[in-house]
Amino acid sequence: MTAETTAAPTGTSSRGSRLLGVVTLAGLALVVVLAFVATAADTDMGESVRLIYVHVPVVTAAYLGILATTVGSIMFLWKRSEWWDLVAASSAEVSAVFMGLTLVVGMIWGKPTWGVYWVWDARLTSTLVLFLLLLGYQAVRRTSVDPLVRGKRSAIVGLLLLPNVVIVNRSVEWWRSLHQEPTLLRLDPTIEGLQLFTLVLAIAVATLLLGWLVIHRFRLAWLQDQVDRRWLVDAIDERRAEVPA
Amino acid sequence: MWSTVTSRRRRGRTVFRDAALVAGKDLRIELRSRVGLNQVLPLAVLMLVLFAFALDPDTGVLERATPGLFWVAVLLCGLLAVQRAFAIEVADGVTDSLRLSALDPGAVFLGKAAAVGLQLLVLQALLLAGVIVLYDAAPSGWPLLAATCLVATVGIAGAGTLYGVLAAGVRVRETLLPLLLLPVLAPVLLAATRAFEAGFDGRSGEGWPWVGLLAAFALVYIVAGLFGFGALLEES
């Protein structure tokens, strides 16, 4: 164990997170090799099927992040501990990034596959609404500096994310099922064998990546709170020092 | 043991009585100021006019879009009603007195939500009349339409009141509330429009499942409001 990690860490890394990072990168390398070289192109969709190894894992990880935010929010309201508040907030931010990416990659995949950048299919539509919900969460985070106020407001929004996700998904899927999609617009190719393995592996790697990002984002948020707290204390001390003895 | 039973029953009755108190206060303020009457309702009619300008009544698009446009108008005007419901509190510093009073936060939530809900129902009645007159709509399936309006209103009022109190304490509340509320209400718009479409077309059977979804939404937000309102009221 190096002195850096036991004494004063000078950043957000630790032995554990470094290990996680290495494992994630190794997994990622394997996924890239499989996605680009080892697996064959889909018979109907051509090479563009390789984008599914990005699109589906990223959105899956984003949903896991939302789950973490909901759990963190509930725990915060129960325990009122800042730790849970920061867990919820960090997960929400990383999930927002992943959701945004899902939309962009979805559009890039859509063009060669269906000829259009956007279709109102169940997954893309739900993802768009969820992305907007997460933007709302971010906005609420910025409304107050007081950790308790900020925590309570975010926690209410955060704990409702999961029910909102369920309701949105249910209603959108139901809505889209009313319009029979023509077989040409098959959204996910049927995949099996090595392709399925690659997809599952990619989902696992995306989850590890989510974990690594959330851990670091959490530590960053913690440091930010410490800095803010110290700024206030320092400012008060300075003011007091101005008063003549 | 006997005393806890009676006190619990008394507390239960008190919640509804307190809620009625709060609702009555909000509605009385509304009736006296007449902002709803003078501003929100005309805005609703204005929206119908704008939709007609945008969608050209002669091409048949307006007719087909009527259910959706109705609910879009309800959502947007409902947003105004919610903002108004909390603006009056913040303006007069009533939130402090609400907090300091012995009223159970759940009761305050129910009261405010009921007041908002009632205003929404009036709004919907007007919009329905407007749509029949201006868009030449001929809806059938009235039980379905009435049920949709009622259940959707409970959900909109519940979610609106919960997020409304959250945004009330914030300086950027005018833009924060829509950003929070509209994505949340998107499923309500979806379900209510599909139900109305079924009702308007005479296919009521297909509309009732959507009312079920609206009921689930309403349940989630009434429960969330009952439990979360207190925490938010503490600091806004």
Place this chain on the structure above:
Amino acid sequence: MSDWGYVIAGWSITAVVIGAYAVWIVLRGRTLSRRVPPEDRRWM
């Protein structure tokens, strides 16, 4: 754009966005931790 173009575009955008985000977190973390005394740097 051929199919490969879209595939490369999709993967690259993902790599760049996530990479940049990770780099920002790590670098900002280093900057902030220098402004905080050692005992406050971690939650535990």
